[in-house]
Amino acid sequence: MAVRSESPAASASHAHEGTYAGGLLSWITTVDHKRIGVMYGVSAFFFFLVGGLEALLIRLQLGSAENTLIDPDLYNQLFTMHGTTMVFLAIMPLSAAFFNFIVPLQIGARDVAFPRLNAFSFWVFFLGALFMNASFLFGGAPDAGWFGYANLTSTQYSPGMRVDFWVIGLLVLGVSSIAAALNFIVTIINLRCEGMTLMRMPLFTWMTLITSFLLVMAFPAITVGLVLLMFDRMFGTLFFNPMAGGDVLLWQHLFWIFGHPEVYILLLPGLGIVSEVIPVFSRKPLFGYAFVVYSGILIAFLGFGVWAHHMFAVGLGPVANTVFSATTMLIAIPTGVKIFNWIATLWGGSLRLRTPLYFALGFIAMFIIGGLSGVMHASAPTDLQQTDTYFIVAHIHYVLFGGVMFALFAGMYYWFPKITGRMMSERLGKAHFWMMIISFNLTFFPQHFLGLHGMPRRTFTYESGLGFEAMNLMSTVGAMLLGASMLIFIWNVLGTLRKGAPAGDNPWEGSTLEWSIASPPPHYNFRVLPVVGGRDPLWAEDLTKAVPGDDPSTPEPHMPGPSYFPFATAVGIVVMAGGGLTLTLPVVLVGVALVLFGIYGWAFQPLEH
Amino acid sequence: MPRRTPWIVALLTLATISLGACGGPFPQSALDPASDFAWKLQDLFEGIFFWAVVVFVLVEGALIVAILRFRERPGGPEPKATHGNTLLEISWTLAPAIILVLIAIPTIKTIWDVDRPARGESLVVEAVGHQWWWEFRYPDLGIVTANELHIPVGQQIDVRLTSADVIHSFWFPRLGGKRDVIPGHETQIWFTADSAGLYLGQCAEFCGLSHALMKMELVAESPADFEAWVEGQLADAVVTDSVSFAEGTQAFMRGGCIACHKIRGTVAQGVIGPDLTHVGSRRRIAGGILDNTPENMERWIRDSRGVKPGSLMIVPELDDETVSRIVEYLQGLK
Numbered sequence: 014m015a016v017r018s019e020s021p022a023a024s025a026s027h028a029h030e031g032t033y034a035g036g037l038l039s040w041i042t043t044v045d046h047k048r049i050g051v052m053y054g055v056s057a058f059f060f061f062l063v064g065g066l067e068a069l070l071i072r073l074q075l076g077s078a079e080n081t082l083i084d085p086d087l088y089n090q091l092f093t094m095h096g097t098t099m100v101f102l103a104i105m106p107l108s109a110a111f112f113n114f115i116v117p118l119q120i121g122a123r124d125v126a127f128p129r130l131n132a133f134s135f136w137v138f139f140l141g142a143l144f145m146n147a148s149f150l151f152g153g154a155p156d157a158g159w160f161g162y163a164n165l166t167s168t169q170y171s172p173g174m175r176v177d178f179w180v181i182g183l184l185v186l187g188v189s190s191i192a193a194a195l196n197f198i199v200t201i202i203n204l205r206c207e208g209m210t211l212m213r214m215p216l217f218t219w220m221t222l223i224t225s226f227l228l229v230m231a232f233p234a235i236t237v238g239l240v241l242l243m244f245d246r247m248f249g250t251l252f253f254n255p256m257a258g259g260d261v262l263l264w265q266h267l268f269w270i271f272g273h274p275e276v277y278i279l280l281l282p283g284l285g286i287v288s289e290v291i292p293v294f295s296r297k298p299l300f301g302y303a304f305v306v307y308s309g310i311l312i313a314f315l316g317f318g319v320w321a322h323h324m325f326a327v328g329l330g331p332v333a334n335t336v337f338s339a340t341t342m343l344i345a346i347p348t349g350v351k352i353f354n355w356i357a358t359l360w361g362g363s364l365r366l367r368t369p370l371y372f373a374l375g376f377i378a379m380f381i382i383g384g385l386s387g388v389m390h391a392s393a394p395t396d397l398q399q400t401d402t403y404f405i406v407a408h409i410h411y412v413l414f415g416g417v418m419f420a421l422f423a424g425m426y427y428w429f430p431k432i433t434g435r436m437m438s439e440r441l442g443k444a445h446f447w448m449m450i451i452s453f454n455l456t457f458f459p460q461h462f463l464g465l466h467g468m469p470r471r472t473f474t475y476e477s478g479l480g481f482e483a484m485n486l487m488s489t490v491g492a493m494l495l496g497a498s499m500l501i502f503i504w505n506v507l508g509t510l511r512k513g514a515p516a517g518d519n520p521w522e523g524s525t526l527e528w529s530i531a532s533p534p535p536h537y538n539f540r541v542l543p544v545v546g547g548r549d550p551l552w553a554e555d556l557t558k559a560v561p562g563d564d565p566s567t568p569e570p571h572m573p574g575p576s577y578f579p580f581a582t583a584v585g586i587v588v589m590a591g592g593g594l595t596l597t598l599p600v601v602l603v604g605v606a607l608v609l610f611g612i613y614g615w616a617f618q619p620l621e622h
Numbered sequence: 623m624p625r626r627t628p629w630i631v632a633l634l635t636l637a638t639i640s641l642g643a644c645g646g647p648f649p650q651s652a653l654d655p656a657s658d659f660a661w662k663l664q665d666l667f668e669g670i671f672f673w674a675v676v677v678f679v680l681v682e683g684a685l686i687v688a689i690l691r692f693r694e695r696p697g698g699p700e701p702k703a704t705h706g707n708t709l710l711e712i713s714w715t716l717a718p719a720i721i722l723v724l725i726a727i728p729t730i731k732t733i734w735d736v737d738r739p740a741r742g743e744s745l746v747v748e749a750v751g752h753q754w755w756w757e758f759r760y761p762d763l764g765i766v767t768a769n770e771l772h773i774p775v776g777q778q779i780d781v782r783l784t785s786a787d788v789i790h791s792f793w794f795p796r797l798g799g800k801r802d803v804i805p806g807h808e809t810q811i812w813f814t815a816d817s818a819g820l821y822l823g824q825c826a827e828f829c830g831l832s833h834a835l836m837k838m839e840l841v842a843e844s845p846a847d848f849e850a851w852v853e854g855q856l857a858d859a860v861v862t863d864s865v866s867f868a869e870g871t872q873a874f875m876r877g878g879c880i881a882c883h884k885i886r887g888t889v890a891q892g893v894i895g896p897d898l899t900h901v902g903s904r905r906r907i908a909g910g911i912l913d914n915t916p917e918n919m920e921r922w923i924r925d926s927r928g929v930k931p932g933s934l935m936i937v938p939e940l941d942d943e944t945v946s947r948i949v950e951y952l953q954g955l956k
Contacts, residue, residue, distance in 0.1 A: 165789065170787065328809040342725065345718055360688050363700070392725060394799065395667045397663060398795065466653065467652055469793070
């Protein structure tokens with residue numbers, strides 16, 4: 014295989030520091046997918062730290078039996094917000110950061126299909142996230158769990174505004190997710206460069222496409238549930254009131270019909286990142302490309318047919334439990350196929366053990382454990398012992414932290430040079446990896462046993478004498494180290510931004526189109542749109558001829574100008590949310606006026622300035 | 623007892639012990655079954671655990687071998703660009719499929735075995751979940767108690783579950799899996815305890831502020847002991863002639879306790895809180911979180927929300943004298 018290696022100096026292109034130039038206003042009005050990607054990434058990482066701090070407080074409280082550091086009222090807010098934050102404000106937007114930055118580059122496009130809608134999605138997410146967290150300042154954060162089971166969420170059992178913040182906050186975030194997902198579906202289907210057939214798309218773009226379809230199909234279910242709950246809470250309807258003929262299980266079905274696909278919404282982008290990193294650092298194309306793509310599609314499809322495995326203890330009856338056990342087990346097959354194909358990609362390769370590959374390998378190793386514990390409670394009867402215990406807490410963290418977060422860190426280390434034009438420190442990167450994987454296992458491995466030995470989750474305390482002390486202490490120590498490992502990453506990022514070595518166009522000798530242009534890319538990405546003839550265009554000499562690079566003789570393409578209308582519209586939506594929260598009609602009307610103003614201005618603003 | 627593959631037991635034990643002599647004993651452990659129902663789940667779990675270990679060793683092993691064997695070597699040849707192999711793809715699709723079938727068969731068998739109403743003769747117990755305590759009724763025996771369930775060993779218990787407020791989950795790890803307790807629905811679980819002993823349980827579905835403090839105990843005893851317990855429970859509250867007892871009764875009635883609590887044989891006929899007819903005989907109070915001592919009972923009456931945040935028990939201002947009389951009275955209700 015011929016590898017096109019290019020020294021930065023030999024490249025015709027040069028670093029475009031101007032990509033990120035400009036003051037605060039330029040960031041608020043930007044419609045450039047790269048800047049929006051960076052904003053997604055920075056704010057999602059901020060919320061990742063917030064959610065992490067919440068987790069550390071939880072672990073401090075559980076560090077010893079009958080601890081009184083944190084009272085149950087605060088504890089319940091912390092675990093509710095930890096779950097809500099990590100799912101909706103950290104992992105999803107971190108994935109969105111990569112969708113934004115990388116996907117248009119990988120498909121050889123100059124931007125997403127709807128750049129202003131993209132800005133709108135970001136601002137709705139960001140303001141919605143602030144809205145949700147503002148609850149801490151107004152009488153307390155949501156405290157009914159990230160799953161918000163009815164009828165604990167009714168005004169009778171959860172008076173005050175806490176649950177209202179959660180309901181309305183999630184509705185706002187749903188707007189952002191659906192808008193972004195539609196944008197990426199249209200972008201990926203329509204803006205691929207010449208020659209990039211679907212089956213030549215990079216795996217990360219594939220997984221983005223699948224994730225976007227999942228978002229569009231899953232979010233309506235939770236939206237319906239949230240609207241019913243909002244009506245129950247605000248207008249006195251009785252959908253979830255069992256005393257009046259409502260049914261609390263309706264919520265569980267609606268929530269998990271969303272909630273399980275949501276797991277794959279969180280997971281698939283990570284699978285995509287790993288499928289990019291492993292071939293590049295093995296110096297070998299991805300083994301079984303088509304199988305990896307189809308298994309991703311299959312996981313997404315099956316993901317809609319497994320929701321009741323969250324409800325095995327409800328007593329839905331043997332028929333339902335049989336069906337949902339079987340469908341859940343089926344998901345292990347395409348997941349296994351992916352893992353085998355990654356190992357086969359490594360096999361016979363020439364592994365360049367750099368930080369991104371470390372994290373990708375850590376992902377595989379941890380994800381296998383999460384998958385195997387998942388099969389254990391795919392079996393309805395064994396789940397009767399495991400559900401709602403620390404066994405499940407261990408499982409989801411092996412999937413979402415050991416899995417997804419390791420993959421997202423692989424992505425951060427992999428694409429950081431492309432995004433900033435600078436190389437991160439390998440030494441600090443590997444130190445981060447080792448500290449993270451060791452402390453991660455120290456934190457979560459004992460939790461399997463805590464669960465099996467009878468410790469339920471979502472409990473702010475446990476009695477001494479149940480044998481839980483030692484393993485909880487291990488877990489707490491691990492969590493503190495895990496938190497500290499993030500400091501190494503932050504230190505690495507800050508140091509690299511200050512004085513990192515220039516990256517050049519293609520420091521990892523990657524195969525996909527984002528590596529054919531400068532780092533960071535110019536605001537128009539490709540001066541001349543590329544034409545590709547195969548899957549790894551930068552790896553095959555005959556395929557790269559049509560990847561023109563940055564030819565200065567060609568005039569710069571015109572790009573959409575900045576606009577403050579998406580921001581104004583997003584502000585309007587959050588003002589409406591605030592009015593709904595306090596049931597003040599005038600505030601709602603102000604929000605509506607802002608939204609109408611924003612959309613009107615948006616529609617009539619010319620595309621180029 | 624059902625056969626346990628010895629090495630799986632050894633492995634599970636080893637893993638637990640090697641986790642830094644991680645505490646223990648574990649009186650609330652699901653890995654220590656003591657009923658037919660719990661054994662069915664445990665047997666199934668051990669089978670699945672076996673396959674999980676096999677897959678874990680093979681796949682992680684393959685990953686480690688790949689990493690060690692194929693690291694980049696200076697001057698090494700360019701790797702061959704293999705794009706895939708259909709035969710391999712088919713085999714590693716089939717291999718997990720076969721293992722899953724081997725897991726699915728006992729799974730489905732067990733589902734149909736446990737996910738059904740109790741069969742045959744059984745002692746019916748109605749368990750009602752409250753924020754944050756358990757009410758237990760024996761409709762055939764006419765007994766109502768709280769947080770402490772007594773059952774005879776060797777007799778099938780048919781637990782019918784309902785909720786007075788939000789969703790809870792009934793869970794005695796050593797006797798069976800969880801069964802959610804859902805307002806507006808009646809759910810069921812059944813089991814037959816193997817051996818006499820004290821079993822610990824607690825609510826397993828997040829049910830609000832003091833979810834962690836919603837515990838319960840189950841005393842499995844010989845049929846004769848159980849009979850004796852039933853006898854004791856069926857009797858009305860003990861009435862003695864001692865002055866302090868009479869004063870205690872009055873204090874209890876005056877203190878407003880009777881609005882929510884019932885003491886059979888007296889005017890206290892409240893139905894909102896736990897039945898206290900034989901509260902003095904219980905091992906623990908306050909939703910199974912405090913040992914039943916006079917000091918603890920006093921603490922509970924004086925500061926129920928300090929002991930259990932959000933507790934719905936409303937206690938009016940009572941002077942020390944009244945409180946200690948109430949405590950003495952309740953302790954006497956054996």
